[in-house]
Amino acid sequence: xxxxxxxxxxxxxxxxxxxxxxxxxxxxxxxxxxxxxxxxxxxxxxxxxxxxxxxxxxxxxxxxxxxxxxxxxxxxxxxxxxxxxxxxxxxxxxxxxxxxxxxxxxxxxxxxxxxxxxxxxxxxxxxxxxxxxxxxxxxxxxxxxxxxxxxxxxxxxxxxxxxxxxxxxxxxxxxxxxxxxxxxxxxxxxxxxxxxxxxxxxxxxxxxxxxxx
Amino acid sequence: xxxxxxxxxxxxxxxxxxxxxxxxxxxxxxxxxxxxxxxxxxxxxxxxxxxxxxxxxxxxxxxxxxxxxxxxxxxxxxxxxxxxxxxxxxxxxxxxxxxxxxxxxxxxxxxxxxxxxxxxxxxxxxxxxxxxxxxxxxxxxxxxxxxxxxxxxxxxxxxxxxxxxx
Numbered sequence: 001x002x003x004x005x006x007x008x009x010x011x012x013x014x015x016x017x018x019x020x021x022x023x024x025x026x027x028x029x030x031x032x033x034x035x036x037x038x039x040x041x042x043x044x045x046x047x048x049x050x051x052x053x054x055x056x057x058x059x060x061x062x063x064x065x066x067x068x069x070x071x072x073x074x075x076x077x078x079x080x081x082x083x084x085x086x087x088x089x090x091x092x093x094x095x096x097x098x099x100x101x102x103x104x105x106x107x108x109x110x111x112x113x114x115x116x117x118x119x120x121x122x123x124x125x126x127x128x129x130x131x132x133x134x135x136x137x138x139x140x141x142x143x144x145x146x147x148x149x150x151x152x153x154x155x156x157x158x159x160x161x162x163x164x165x166x167x168x169x170x171x172x173x174x175x176x177x178x179x180x181x182x183x184x185x186x187x188x189x190x191x192x193x194x195x196x197x198x199x200x201x202x203x204x205x206x207x208x209x210x211x212x213x
Numbered sequence: 214x215x216x217x218x219x220x221x222x223x224x225x226x227x228x229x230x231x232x233x234x235x236x237x238x239x240x241x242x243x244x245x246x247x248x249x250x251x252x253x254x255x256x257x258x259x260x261x262x263x264x265x266x267x268x269x270x271x272x273x274x275x276x277x278x279x280x281x282x283x284x285x286x287x288x289x290x291x292x293x294x295x296x297x298x299x300x301x302x303x304x305x306x307x308x309x310x311x312x313x314x315x316x317x318x319x320x321x322x323x324x325x326x327x328x329x330x331x332x333x334x335x336x337x338x339x340x341x342x343x344x345x346x347x348x349x350x351x352x353x354x355x356x357x358x359x360x361x362x363x364x365x366x367x368x369x370x371x372x373x374x375x376x377x378x379x
Contacts, residue, residue: 005254006229009261015220016265081266082279153263155283213263213283 019151021077027148028073028171031141035175043179057183060100065173065192067097072167079160080152104185112184120184127191130180134195137172138165142203153213161207162200169196214273218264229257232277239281244288245317256284289373292318293366325372330365337362 052058071093078086121127142164154160173192182188216224236253244252259280267276292315316339323331333351336342337358348355 005257006226006233009229009257010222010226012261013217013220013222013225016218018218018268019265081268081276082263082283083271083275151265153259153266153280153283155279213259 019080019148024073024077024145024148027145028069028167031144032069032171032174035137035141035172036178039175039179043176046179046181048181052181052183055183058178060104061180061183061188062174062177064097064100064188065170065177065196067093067100068196069167069170069174071097072163072170076160076163076167079154079156079163080148082153082155084155101185101189105189108185117184117186120182120187121190123182126180126182127187130176130182130191131195133176134169134172134192135198137176138169138195138199139202141168141171142199142206149207149211152211154211157211157213158204158208160211162204164207165199165201165203166196168203169199214264214267214276215269218267218269229260232257232260236281239278240285243285243321245314248288248314248318252284252288255288256281259284286373289318289322290370293322293370293373319369322369322372326365326368330361330368333358333361334365 046052046058049058071090074090074093075086078084078090145164145168149160149164152160173196177192182191214228217228233253236256237249240249240252260277263280267273295315319334319338323334326334333347333353336347336350337344342350344355344358347353347358351358353361
């Protein structure tokens, strides 16, 4: 019978703060500001910022990851509740980010020879640095967002975990892109994309295990 | 629910008491009657634990329906895993009630898969025929029978997952 259960649940009733989307937005924006400030303080703005501003790299590179971050947070808020579902409109930031990246890949393919791209990709000095900063920053951010995810009840816990990883990685990449002066689109796709994807996969494994309810 | 979220115990008691028959009717259409009470209690506990996910600016009906649906899908997943484990390890179960519930639930899902696979699962799981008996009756080899049953079970699992995505 449920009566004793109802008595128990009623006795256990306490004020619980509702899950509010704006709190996640505020928290994530504060994280972005703090991480960007930390990057600028400890690593500094890229040395060639004037020419990067002129070429547009100072905008499109962080812009791609900022769009991915916005898109992933929108999708997270979509599916954090039991009746939640992905809104197609919220995929738009990802589509814009992909369009910008493809546009850069196409534009650079015209004037950067294949050999140069190969040597940039095999550059052992900066690639591990980029990978580790984005990966490390992302892992720290995923931990910081535990407050939100422990309260969710998603119909898609694996996807929610994946998006948590992607959003954390995209946020770290946005901030780190202010420092990094590697503007070749292939390099950005590989050495920024891989850690973000890795964080997404890690998030999906954790989500499947810990976000079930 | 809005009052309950603010800590109103009387409103919360009224809500849970009113929900009980609704949930019993909801699960009554989907699962064996012996499992209904467990699932109703499970859903009420989930409601309690996850009440912060209810957004007061939206209606309560779709929210509780989604919670109940989630609990039902979880139950069906466990049932299918239980049935498949029994097949793979070939040990007889001592839990009569659980067997009965699982058979009932599997029967409702059989309508979702191809008739040939459904027939095999029906014979092995519900009529408790051996793989050899089914093999002789249908003309398929024993390993083929096992494969078809396994694929059918996987399809039923996929149907449950699909129900979750809808």
